[in-house]
Amino acid sequence: MSALRKALTLLAVTTALAAGLPAAADAAVPATIPLKITNNSGRSDPVYLYDLGTLLANGRQGWADANGTFHAWPAGGNPPTPAPDASIPGPANGQSITIRMPKFSGRLYFSYGQKLVFKLTTGGLVQPAVQNPSDPNRNILFNWTEYTLNDAGLWINSTQVDMFSAPYAVGVQPTGGATRTTGHLKPGGYNGFYSALRGQPGGWANLIQTRSDGTVLRALAPGHGIEAGALPRTVMDDYVNRVWSKYSGSTLTVTPFGDQPNTKYYGRVSGNTMNFTNGSGAVVTSFQKPDADSIFGCYKLLDAPNDLVRGPISRTLCAGYNRGTLLVNPNQPDSNPGGFYKDAVTNHYARKIHAQMADGKAYAFAFDDVGNYESLVHDGNPAQAFITLDPFS
Incomplete structure (x- = not known):
């Protein structure tokens, strides 16, 4: 399954939840809300941000700039054509910036060191799919959060449905309330996860992708690992x-x-x-x-x-x-x-991710929300959202 389809699976869940909320919350959510991104990564690389998704007011796909202004994607082609540069300069290590997020169902990507490559087909945006060795983003260190902001509030998650990569957490501050966060790893959790996965027999270590300079880029989710030939199809x-x-x-x-x-x-x-x-x-x-x-x-x-x-x-x-x-x-x-x-015989990738989360919650597979074990925060009257780029330790 493509990265986009998995994202849509999660977003369908949050949107369905949103649809069931009372209409009284409708007037509380403005057209955009502030999103504060804080870089605690400890890395000196430049950071690039991308706010991509579907504008819920009309169903059009595109991106938002730092002010929250929507820009529709132009027509794509076959073969795919380069998408417009939708990047927003991110904060340097130890700093924060605040942008505006519109009423999207979409993703907020962030990359370290270089910009991501996005292309457009006649059917819309081509999302990164790094299980494919020829994907132009294969050697870029990046990750993303998924969110839905609509008239009933904000749902924003920390996701590992497609891969475990650059660590981050998300949060939401309700109007007049305290900030709630999820997605932080335990101290040492980033390296702890990779060490545990390397030690798991049966092909699980093959999920880890590195760059030629030795940089650990990510661990593929096991479904993508099967697709890439890294994990046996008979593993379950x-x-x-x-x-x-x-x-x-x-x-x-x-x-x-x-x-x-x-x-x-x-x-x-x-x-x-x-x-x-x-x-x-x-x-x-x-x-x-x-x-x-x-x-x-x-x-x-x-x-x-x-x-x-x-x-x-x-x-x-x-x-x-x-x-x-x-x-x-x-x-x-x-x-x-x-x-x-x-x-x-289990999903050892999900097991090891949950073991390293500070609150025990993660989106390690698409329906990790069964029983509410997912790393998601929601508020019907959000004043501000947060993404924290965490240390690689």
Whole structure:
């Protein structure tokens, strides 16, 4: 799955949440809000910022300048044509700048040392996809946050859905309230993550990408690692086979909505299919036996449409497979983080990221928000947003 599609998966979640908020918040959110970026990285490289996304007022795609003014992308081509330079000079180490963010669903990229390369096709913007060795951004140190700012407030996250790279945290200050933050690593957490991943057998160390000068650039998320040939496609097969065996003779109960405890679906395996029934015994959806790529990406054989049945069940299954809870708890989602990632066959990338987060929260896979274990902050009346570029230590 492309980086853009994964981003849209997350943004669809936050936008859907936003849609459910009361209209009373509408008048509270201005057309733009201030975003303060602080550089505590300890690096001397120049920083470049990019605020890219979809303008929610009209659905047009483009970028915002430092004042929050929207600029639509021009028409692209085939092959892709260079996009306009949308970069904003970022703060030097030890300094801060404040820009304005408009009502976007989009990404705020930041890069160290050189500008990112963006191109336009006839279908719109080409996002960086560094699992592809020929991507022009492959050797650039960069990262991004994702956000939705709309009439119901701000959702902004720290994400590792595509990769773990340059460390940062996000925050939001409500009008008249205290700032809430997430995404900070523990002291030593940046190096600790890479050391732990290098020590994990089975190909996990191959997720780490470095530059010719020795600079560690990132660790690919395992789905991208499979795509790049760094991680075996069979890496989750043993766990899936055990799940299939267990629920051939017993029932997996999924209660997908925390506020609807009586809405339950019941899964049983028959052959290559896990069928889910409702309380009346009618089959409501079915899943084929998933492969590792489907599990890590929460798509393909674990597709999650924006409906009220298959999507919520799939989200729950995706979390259970990635966290390794399906064998130890037949009632999902599992609400005990102390039991996550305990099986020898699990998403070790996600496990090691969560272990290094100061608050334990991360977006290490697309549906890490099942049970609210994601690194996201939200406020319906935001006065200011924050991004802190953290130390590489």
